[in-house]
Amino acid sequence: MRKFFKYGLLIAILTSLMISVIIAQKSFFTSFEGNKKPEKLENLLQKLIEVYSKGENAESFAETNGIFYKEGKVRVVIELINEQANIPEGYGVVIEKRYKNMVQALVPIENLEALSKSPLVKFIRIPKEPILMMKLV
Numbered sequence: 001m002r003k004f005f006k007y008g009l010l011i012a013i014l015t016s017l018m019i020s021v022i023i024a025q026k027s028f029f030t031s032f033e034g035n036k037k038p039e040k041l042e043n044l045l046q047k048l049i050e051v052y053s054k055g056e057n058a059e060s061f062a063e064t065n066g067i068f069y070k071e072g073k074v075r076v077v078i079e080l081i082n083e084q085a086n087i088p089e090g091y092g093v094v095i096e097k098r099y100k101n102m103v104q105a106l107v108p109i110e111n112l113e114a115l116s117k118s119p120l121v122k123f124i125r126i127p128k129e130p131i132l133m134m135k136l137v
Contacts, residue, residue, distance in 0.1 A: 078124050
């Protein structure tokens with residue numbers, strides 16, 4: 001009888017420890033989710049959104065960093081998941097140009113983060129300046 005009691009107590013203690021470890025892991029990893037930045041937004045755009053959300057001068061930040069920002073809209077390149085995908089509606093996106101799965105558009109700054117979370121969007125970045133080909137001698 002004592003043997004069963006000892007094993008029962010041991011099983012209860014081990015079960016309790018396993019449950020507490022699982023709960024601790026879950027709370028440890030979920031605490032970082034709140035601070036997680038959108039993975040599909042270029043770093044510079046994330047910083048611009050941060051400046052804007054703090055009420056700081058987003059226009060000045062954009063100008064300093066070579067980002068087109070006018071009347072609350074940012075010029076970006078939206079990389080879609082494939083050539084057939086369309087820009088999701090409801091984000092106030094004004095399409096300027098499109099080539100295959102790349103769309104250059106003006107997007108309201110307050111909608112950039114939400115747009116990046118769309119399953120149709122692969123990545124959002126600022127447009128790159130063209131590089132002129134020079135004749136090599």
